[in-house]
Amino acid sequence: MTIERAVILSAGKGSRLYPHTEERPKCLLDLSGRTLLEWQLDALAENGVRDVAVVTGFGHDHVAEVIARRGTAKGGIELIFNPFYQVADNTGSVWLARGRWDRDTLLLNGDTLVSPELIAAVLANDVPISVTVDRKDAYDADDMKVLREDGRLLRIGKALTECNAESIGLLAFRGAGRAAFVEAVERVMASPDGVRVWYLSVIDALAAGTVIGTTDIHGHRWQEVDYPADLDAARALTAAWTVEDWARR
Template identity: 50%
Template sequence: MTITKAIILSAGQGSRLLPLTRDVPKCMIDFNGRTLISWQIAALVANGVTDIVVVTGFRTERVEDHALQLYRETGARIRCVFNPFFQVADNLGTCWIVREEMDRDFIILNGDTIVSDEIVAKLIAGTQDAITVTVDVKPDYDDDDMKVNRDESGRLHHIGKRLLPPDTNAESIGMLAFTGEGPAIFRNQIDQMMRTPEGVERWYLRAIDIIAKGNRVGTVSIEGLEWQEVDFHQDVEAATALTAKWVAEGRYGR
């Protein structure tokens, strides 16, 4: 399996990180000499993903300028699409804005998740279904985790923050692959949901939960591999420690 395109959802401000994000988008937070989005792009490029679309919103001009810099550094084709509704719509709306870019096999990545290159490689190698969700497995899950119920074959049955503990056996890390018919299935579901009054309030993973009721949605476990979501101030500390380790290892070079 080869996937060369990615969409990064980076429209939000990251209000839970204020005052750190008062004038800086979350994706532009510096971690040991690289921005969050630079770490993401480095992991993607290391796996041959060189056509990257970044959906922007808050302080879009900063991200657009930085994307040009990253293009010069990596040689990857990095383009920004501005979401003018980022303040009033959740990330389902962000996906809808960029739906025309879902024109072939692609990876979608939340703009607040730092992943290692091994995780990207494992997702690409393990993608067998039209839609594949990257999951981690932990002893327990908190209220903020995007919880997953999957069976022994890896098929996802439900995904959402409100899953009860007995029904939860994995966590989505905010990265999915869409291959074959997957992009069209996802586009159609997004469009249907955005035509409803509550569409602007939905998360895009709600679309995956609905799709899973009638289609096989696969999962790939990255248990034991390194990643970090950046939502709260303690996450900034954890991401700083993780990326410091990667810098010491010489990961991705400069």
């Protein structure tokens, strides 16, 4: 059975993109006539993922305006406001949306630009938990590094000294994997340091005793948007997608 539900984490302020994000959140940056969030929603909708929750924080009202204008023709969008976005890391946003994991779910970072074809490749992997990864010749300090073997994730984290892939910020949860993840998130959030934990640290801890798969999307086009140079690359990529879309008509 395919996945029809997704959670997008878009609560952060995106301060590394100042001045572009001083008044509007990163997910509403304009990329070739559409916001980053709209590109994400369209890629999901083209694959039948039309039940989406967006966890917001900074700029919630602006996001609500964009969603209201979008309407429901391509699916329903629920906004979940995270009032703790300035003091809690993204595991807090996952915790607020944990009720969404009662069905198979995609989890997407709000700054990851992806194509419909990439989403289709992720949906084709039916393991209980799958981390979407790409490969390149070298990895820097800001990459979310992954160590994997025969498709199984062994470790994930920015501080890894040994790695052979990077996470792009897109995960899929099916069946028993959903419950395992939510239970782990609830344990972490009940701990004294819970608000300072990234959700991928939860995945790293789970990997020690749970089989977590990876989906290699090497060759597909995507772009993380963290810095001004990333914004330029994202605009170039979406401009190319727009031209390709018109050429297909």
